[in-house]
Amino acid sequence: MxxxxxxxxxxxxxxxxxxxxxxxxxxxxxxxxxxxxxxxxxxxxxxxxxxxxxxxxxxxxxxxxxxxxxxxxxxxxxxxxxxxxxxxxxxxxxxxxxxxxxxxxxxxxxxxxxxxxxxxxxxxxxxxxxxxxxxxxxxxxxxxxxxxxxxxxxxxxxxxxxxxxxxxxxxxxxxxxxxxxxxxxxxxxxxxxxxxxxxxxxxxxxxxxxxxxxxxxxxxxxxxxxxxxxxxxxxxxxxxxxxxxxxxxLAISEQPNSYEHAQKLQDYLLAHLPEGVAATGEVTTKSPFIQGLILPHVEGQWMMLDCNRAQIAISTGTACKIGYGEAMSAMLAMGTEPDAARKFIRISFHRETSTRDLDEFIQVVDHSLAEFTSSL
Structure with a gap:
């Protein structure tokens, strides 16, 4: 996975x-x-x-x-x-x-x-x-x-x-x-x-x-x-x-290199996001380890399940909030409309995450969005 x-x-x-x-x-x-x-x-x-x-x-x-x-x-x-x-x-x-x-x-x-x-x-x-x-x-x-x-x-x-x-x-x-x-x-x-x-x-x-x-x-x-x-x-x-x-x-000793690695992954992700997918947060000041994404016309829960079927683990927000609106409270606090907040997904990196992993994720998202659109 x-x-x-x-x-x-x-x-x-x-x-x-x-x-x-x-x-x-x-x-x-x-x-x-x-x-x-x-x-x-x-x-x-x-x-x-x-x-x-x-x-x-x-x-x-x-x-x-x-x-x-x-x-x-x-x-x-x-x-x-x-x-x-x-x-x-x-x-x-x-x-x-x-x-x-x-x-x-x-x-x-x-x-x-x-x-x-x-x-x-x-x-x-x-x-x-x-x-x-x-x-x-x-x-x-x-x-x-x-x-x-x-x-x-x-x-x-x-x-x-x-x-x-x-x-x-x-x-x-x-x-x-x-x-x-x-x-x-x-x-x-x-x-x-x-x-x-x-x-x-x-x-x-x-x-x-x-x-x-x-x-x-x-x-x-x-x-x-x-x-x-x-x-x-x-x-x-x-x-x-x-x-x-x-x-x-170990995390402290690796911290500078880990941060640089996460920044490169963030830059790669943002440069290859499927059309219509919007990244949240200010890229120059946020943590590059966490990427909040809002989908154009698919609910986050649906995309999470679709990714899981492709053996890719993502989330729809903080694990401790599952069943309680997930990322809804944070998105609403930032001024995001409730309908857009329901289209939120989150991916997050660790030291072994690669651009190849992101390519697989992007491909699944792109295919899922196209498939959903064609079914309308």
Whole structure:
């Protein structure tokens, strides 16, 4: 199968698989246990925390491991809010956030928070003037993703964090689609918390990585929890964490070359798109790893199934949104008409994607569009 859905999950690296197997054999102990097996497992986790601190340029004592990035987003947002003054009840964000963030914000709204969704332009870029006007001393938290999952829009997280810091407001950023693909420096950006996902960079599923700035006050979501300084309850998955760390180390080392490869694939795709197919996002500023496309007269779901019959894997938006409008909320936020939004498909690249893969995809799309037109 030609795999063009790496934004949903990337193929697992052989090195990450080998690391998992080795850690599962050697570090099987519970990190909370006081015997030698527990201590050995805990040592692995300490080493992984140090490496993640280097990857993100942050203090290692602010690194926490979760069951996935969706959980990490929810815990980080709520933990930061628990540490904020009770008089601060406003949250500033956009409607381009990942489903795990949007669902959390929806729940918080029911709990009395006011959510200000800042508008974005047709390329998915946040309106910085409106953002600056929205943030104040009453703001509890700013939530701003780095890279959008549907079309790859990159937000000015550093600039947003600097504006928020003027009012003493922390900023949380979901950097899942950016880590290992774009340069990331959390400390220089001034971000209070950030979240990564192992399976987006060739690591295992079931491992999320969260960073919370140790200098910022936060309170646990789970009262009485002793694991990971109270951030998350439950036994730590040591083999998964080791595997995720190896995958991250490789992704970081390959990042410049991976980005250049993705740019070449993006240029090739845009130069060979079938007539009538429109690309979303601003090509000069977006992530080249994610390509959102709007078809001329065929619904995205239909094209996805047609590609699957040809053994080509694509998507109609973020995997976590399947069954809930998929990319609809993001497209509508960018000003796309509902009818056009239903014609949305997404392809995304990994290090082994080739122009030959794109040729196969383009051929299927071209044939499907022609076949659909002739049947009308």
């Amino acid at each position: 030609i795999y063009l859905d790496s934004a949903a999950t990337a193929p697992m690296r052989k090195e990450a698989i080998a690391a998992y197997a080795e850690a599962a054999e050697k570090a099987f102990g519970n990190t909370q246990s006081l015997h030698d097996a527990g201590s050995a497992a805990a040592d692995y986790v300490v080493s992984c925390r140090k490496l993640w601190g280097q990857f993100l340029n942050v203090r290692s004592d602010g690194i926490y491991f979760t069951g996935n990035a969706s959980e990490a987003n929810q815990l980080a947002i709520r933990s930061l809010l628990n540490g904020r003054p009770t008089t601060c009840r406003q949250i500033v964000s956009t409607k381009l956030e990942h489903a795990s963030v949007l669902s959390t914000l929806h729940e918080l709204e029911k709990q009395g928070y006011t959510i200000d969704y800042i508008e974005v332009d047709r390329f998915g870029q946040v309106d910085m003037k409106a953002f600056e006007q929205a943030v104040s001393e009453k703001t509890a938290l700013v939530v701003m993703q780095l890279v959008n999952s549907e079309m790859g829009a990159v937000q000015p997280v550093k600039e947003c964090a600097q504006i928020a810091k003027r009012f003493g407001v922390p900023l949380h950023s979901d950097i899942v689609q950016g880590f290992g693909k774009l340069p990331v420096d959390i400390t220089s950006w001034g971000v209070a918390s950030a979240v990564c996902s192992a399976h987006k960079i060739g690591g295992p599923k079931g491992v999320g990585i969260a960073y919370l700035d140790p200098s910022i006050h936060w309170q646990s979501v789970y009262e009485g929890t002793t694991h990971q300084n109270g951030f998350r309850a439950g036994t730590i998955d040591v083999p998964g964490i080791v595997s995720a760390t190896i995958a991250a180390k």
